[in-house]
Amino acid sequence: MPSSTGHAARLALAVMLFTLATVPAAGAEPRTPAAPTGAAAWTARPVAGGSGAGGTGKSAGRSYFYLEGPPGAVLQDRLSVTNPGTAPVTVRLRGVDTYRAGDGGRTARDGGKPTAGSGPGTGSGGRAGNGAGVGVGAWLRTATAKVVVPARTRAEVPFSVTLPTGSAPGDRSGAIVAESGGRSVGVRVRLRVGGPTLAALTVEDVIVSGKAVHYTLVNRGNTLLVPRITMSADGVFGPLLRRGTRTLPLELPPGRRVTLTEPWPDTPALDSVTVRLRVTAAGGAYDEASARARFVSWAPLTGAALPLPAAAAAAVYAYRRRRGHRRPWGGRQRGGAPAPAPYEDGSPARPPGGRRACDTRRLTKTGTGGES
Structure with a gap:
């Protein structure tokens, strides 16, 4: 039989082990899920206080670009890409033609794929559009086709819109599309080419x-x-x-x-x-x-037309009966054949009752001897 001292020692050891398992060690902090990197938190918008519409001062923000000039002009502005996250973000830029679709959503049409630039900060830039289009997407050029924005940093990317000398006056609509990490942001560009305007x-x-x-x-x-x-x-x-x-x-x-x-x-x-x-x-x-x-x-008309054939048949039947009762004696028979001629003494060949009378005066015997 085990002693009481050994039993008490084993009980104290179990309590101590349970306490160590449930109480965190000194200085340890509870584990929390790691915060996601800042790749999805980046933004793209016009630089505040630029030449576009929507702002009244250097500190005012704009929601889109507004550029205006005559044919042949080169218009310039800057796009701001902000990365508030904890990791660098690589953002690709391209220009597109846009218009608002019938359902209220905005539809983008590529003016052409941007050509590859030689890297950020080189000034070589990428062409947002290959000239195949006739709007902002074909006329817009960014200073670089790809920009790397460090963590907690804002980068400004200049761009220009070159209006062809033969471009017609009027309004154009386009956008600068920024893409990174499967996320796409479009910044609208409204463009007006100077000259006489016509609304039709x-x-x-x-x-x-x-x-x-x-x-x-x-x-x-x-x-x-x-x-x-x-x-x-x-x-x-x-x-x-x-x-x-x-x-x-x-x-x-x-x-x-x-x-x-x-x-x-x-x-x-x-x-x-x-x-x-x-x-x-x-x-x-x-x-x-x-x-x-x-x-x-067709459903009501079909239901209303069903009694018509029966009514027509009844009308025809009644008409024929009425006509048969009113036919005068001695008239023409059915089929147009003439009625039989009366006897020589003037009596009718068919009595009013409709039965033919047997009269020996009408009987003839044909033979070699002639009439008997």
């Missing part, structure tokens, strides 16, 4: 299909347009739809064509309709177009 807008190809009206807007001028639309529909018995003027969630650059749809969920079941669209924009742009459509619901 047309609405074309209006089609009524199903429960929607489809149409196409075309910017025929040289200014950036934000269209407004008014829609109405009139049927045989009066107005069916009056939709007030509203601004469409899109920007239409010069020469751009976009196809849109106006929903019309409560179309009539049976009517001949004329739909009219009227579009306007700043600068006096105006146009309107119309389309005709016929709405026919």
Whole structure:
């Protein structure tokens, strides 16, 4: 039998081991998940107080670039890339043409892939666009196609937009796209080429299909347009739809064509309709177009037409019975054959009762002897 002293010693040792396992050592700190590196925290925006719109002073910030000049001018500005993280970030830059799509989102069109620069700080730079385009994406050049921003540092990247001498006056829309670590940020560039401006807008190809009206807007001028639309529909018995003027969630650059749809969920079941669209924009742009459509619901017509064959057959039957009862005696028989001639004494060949009477006077015997 073990002694009581040994039992007490084993109990004290177990308590001490449990205490050491649950209480952290002196000076130790609880472990926390490691903070992610600052790769996803970088930002790109216009340098505050530059030549673009949106700021009133050197300290004011801008949300986009605004550049303006005559054909042949070289316009310049600077992009700020900030890295507040704890690790360096490599950001690639390129220029694109952009416009606002029909759903309100912004769509980018590459003016061309940037050519490789010789490294940051060399001034060799990369071409944001290979000249294949006709807008900002083809005319914009950054000082470098790739910039390495150290941790907790801000880098300023100069860029220029060269307006061709033959470029038409009007507005252009583009962007500088910065990409790093699977993340992309676009900084908008609004450009105006000096010269006479013309605002012109047309609405074309209006089609009524199903429960929607489809149409196409075309910017025929040289200014950036934000269209407004008014829609109405009139049927045989009066107005069916009056939709007030509203601004469409899109920007239409010069020469751009976009196809849109106006929903019309409560179309009539049976009517001949004329739909009219009227579009306007700043600068006096105006146009309107119309389309005709016929709405026919076959289910009610089919149900209403089912009794017609039976009614027609009954009418024909009644007409024939009435005509048969009223046919005068001695008239023409069915098929156009003439009625039998009366007897010599003037009596009718067929009595009014309809039965042919047997009369020996009408019987003849044919033979070699002639009539008997």
